[in-house]
Amino acid sequence: MPIVTLLYYALVAFVSVILVVNLLKSKKWERDVLYVLVLVPFLLRLLRLK
Amino acid sequence: MTRRLLVQKILVIGLGLVLLATSGASFYSSRRLKEPVVLGPGVTTVKRLSDYFEPLRGTANDCNVYVLEGKEPGATIFVLGGSHPEEPAGRLTAWVLAENAVVETGRLIVVLSANRSATTMTRLGGAYPPDFSIPTAWGSRTFRMGDRWTNPLDQWPDPEVYFHYPSGQQLAYVDIRNVNRTWPGRANGTLTEQTTYAFMEAIKREKVDILVDLHEAELQYPVINTIVTHQRGQDMATMVSMTLTDMEGFKIGTEFSPRTLHGLSHREVGDHSNAISLLFEAPEPFLDATRGITGREQLLSGKDEFVVKAGKHGLLFAPIDEKGWPIAVRVGRHTSALLQVAETWGEDHPDKRIVITGVPKYKEMIERGVGHYLRDPAKAPAGRVVYE
Numbered sequence: 001m002p003i004v005t006l007l008y009y010a011l012v013a014f015v016s017v018i019l020v021v022n023l024l025k026s027k028k029w030e031r032d033v034l035y036v037l038v039l040v041p042f043l044l045r046l047l048r049l050k
Numbered sequence: 051m052t053r054r055l056l057v058q059k060i061l062v063i064g065l066g067l068v069l070l071a072t073s074g075a076s077f078y079s080s081r082r083l084k085e086p087v088v089l090g091p092g093v094t095t096v097k098r099l100s101d102y103f104e105p106l107r108g109t110a111n112d113c114n115v116y117v118l119e120g121k122e123p124g125a126t127i128f129v130l131g132g133s134h135p136e137e138p139a140g141r142l143t144a145w146v147l148a149e150n151a152v153v154e155t156g157r158l159i160v161v162l163s164a165n166r167s168a169t170t171m172t173r174l175g176g177a178y179p180p181d182f183s184i185p186t187a188w189g190s191r192t193f194r195m196g197d198r199w200t201n202p203l204d205q206w207p208d209p210e211v212y213f214h215y216p217s218g219q220q221l222a223y224v225d226i227r228n229v230n231r232t233w234p235g236r237a238n239g240t241l242t243e244q245t246t247y248a249f250m251e252a253i254k255r256e257k258v259d260i261l262v263d264l265h266e267a268e269l270q271y272p273v274i275n276t277i278v279t280h281q282r283g284q285d286m287a288t289m290v291s292m293t294l295t296d297m298e299g300f301k302i303g304t305e306f307s308p309r310t311l312h313g314l315s316h317r318e319v320g321d322h323s324n325a326i327s328l329l330f331e332a333p334e335p336f337l338d339a340t341r342g343i344t345g346r347e348q349l350l351s352g353k354d355e356f357v358v359k360a361g362k363h364g365l366l367f368a369p370i371d372e373k374g375w376p377i378a379v380r381v382g383r384h385t386s387a388l389l390q391v392a393e394t395w396g397e398d399h400p401d402k403r404i405v406i407t408g409v410p411k412y413k414e415m416i417e418r419g420v421g422h423y424l425r426d427p428a429k430a431p432a433g434r435v436v437y438e
Contacts, residue, residue: 004207005206005207008206008207023059023062023063024059027055029058029062032058032059032062033062033065036062036063036065036066036069037066037069039066040066040069040070040073043070044070044073044074044077047074048203049073049074049077049078050073050074050077050171050203
């Protein structure tokens, strides 16, 4: 796997962690749903499913 | 955290997990759908693309290469299906060849998934079906729908601008994952560039005389219902299109490959090898920007009322009516064009002919349907089924 691809995966992981932290911190259910919807494609990429 | 907030988090995270599991399972199974190929009586050897370029071994694009060797020596035609897997007539035509063709004189080499990685996903945001099925007398055969570009899981990220090698021409960034923009490829390039490099090695090593790259195009694209040819194939392609239009009852034109447009098979294969390169284009309304629903039925019937309406406004380069462009018509155009190329070549090279039998022509394909020419894997002799 090229180094640039590894860096991109690292970025995806970093953003995913931030999304999870924000999901846990938020108090409004609308924001929770938003964080989850945004998180799903990041996880699909990290898991190499899409 | 209050109890109410805890319940809220659990519910929302549960929703996310359901979304992740259902979509993930769908993508996973689609990417790994097994597509059987029943080796026809003419297939003498099945090689791998990595046999011609070792670094491809074990990658997503290490596709099968089917060799149909004739009893008598002659010319070699290399047929590429699946350069753009979302153009299914190309892959299906190659399938029909692998399962039915018999070569009496010369040699036919067939690839069903030139960009195998691109068969494992569909165009992002396009709402295309992940697969489609062709009905047969014994059941049905299911194929991956595929995309135009290499799956980003196999090659990622894309550059801001794609500089084609070796010309240096600037092309659209996404086309660095397009097999028909990376010819002649390079050994130390991206997966897609390595794929075309491997094909070039195969073309040179197998001393290929004619390369035929099978495609489909949207009706709003001017290069449609035609044979695009390298300048060394102009006479032959023109004769083939004239003969087909006159004898087989469908119109097909000839386009000459622009000398300064790089990366395409009809340009680079002719420039970088001794092979004459031809590219066939059949119509696929399913790809048009003005299309309606992108379902399995529309893919196979080629029917679309919105594309018909675009035609009434003079926006199309090919005709369409309520009958659409059924898959059998599109595949039949390709088989007839290929057989006519072999015949025309033989007339010009009587000492180096290629004679192919067992392949249906246009009218036969429409009459019987594509499914008639797909064999039942359950009834295939032992060792005569491979997977794409």
